[in-house]
Amino acid sequence: MANEFKDHIKAFIDSLNENSLEIHYQGFDFSNVSDSRTQLTKLNYDKNKVSVLNLEMIADMFQVYTAVHSAAEQHSSRDFGVEVPHHLSNTKSIGDSLRTFGGYGKPYVLVVSIYDRFQSEELFDKIASIENVTKMTNEQMQQCMKNNFDNIRRYYFGTTSDQEQATCENPIDEIVTKMVASKHF
Numbered sequence: 112m113a114n115e116f117k118d119h120i121k122a123f124i125d126s127l128n129e130n131s132l133e134i135h136y137q138g139f140d141f142s143n144v145s146d147s148r149t150q151l152t153k154l155n156y157d158k159n160k161v162s163v164l165n166l167e168m169i170a171d172m173f174q175v176y177t178a179v180h181s182a183a184e185q186h187s188s189r190d191f192g193v194e195v196p197h198h199l200s201n202t203k204s205i206g207d208s209l210r211t212f213g214g215y216g217k218p219y220v221l222v223v224s225i226y227d228r229f230q231s232e233e234l235f236d237k238i239a240s241i242e243n244v245t246k247m248t249n250e251q252m253q254q255c256m257k258n259n260f261d262n263i264r265r266y267y268f269g270t271t272s273d274q275e276q277a278t279c280e281n282p283i284d285e286i287v288t289k290m291v292a293s294k295h296f
Contacts, residue, residue: 135231138247163214
């Protein structure tokens with residue numbers, strides 16, 4: 112099984128090199144908006160090019176890049192906006208994936224776009240024009256990820272002791288590995 116996993120990782124890295132995507136993202140603070148779902152769906156964006164994610168469940172942008180590439184290469188009948196949260200999740204249930212990783216109704220949202228740069232920026236500006244919504248800086252997004260890291264780790268691994276956490280050299284690697292492995296094994 113270890114060789115099978117290594118082969119899968121190599122195939123994934125090769126696909127990143129072959130099928131380079133133009134990925135754009137922006138964090139938004141929706142904490143002062145009562146109905147973000149309605150506000151976002153009014154914008155009429157292509158759900159095959161955009162995914163709205165719960166920023167509080169993202170440990171690192173590499174986790175998002177991995178999910179975006181996996182969703183894009185899978186060519187599923189589901190929307191890209193559904194596939195990305197599903198690939199972030201460690202469950203096979205789409206409903207559970209959307210509840211945990213979907214951004215609708217969440218206070219801090221990460222919008223990921225595979226439009227070209229101009230269309231992505233145009234979408235981000237439209238979102239920022241929603242009343243009481245603000246764009247987050249990279250520092251604010253990093254702080255949000257850092258603040259919720261224990262919850263993210265608990266989601267992927269359950270409860271871990273302080274000793275187990277101390278032996279972990281790179282928790283982001285572990286999360287991404289768990290995320291990828293849960294979809295393919």
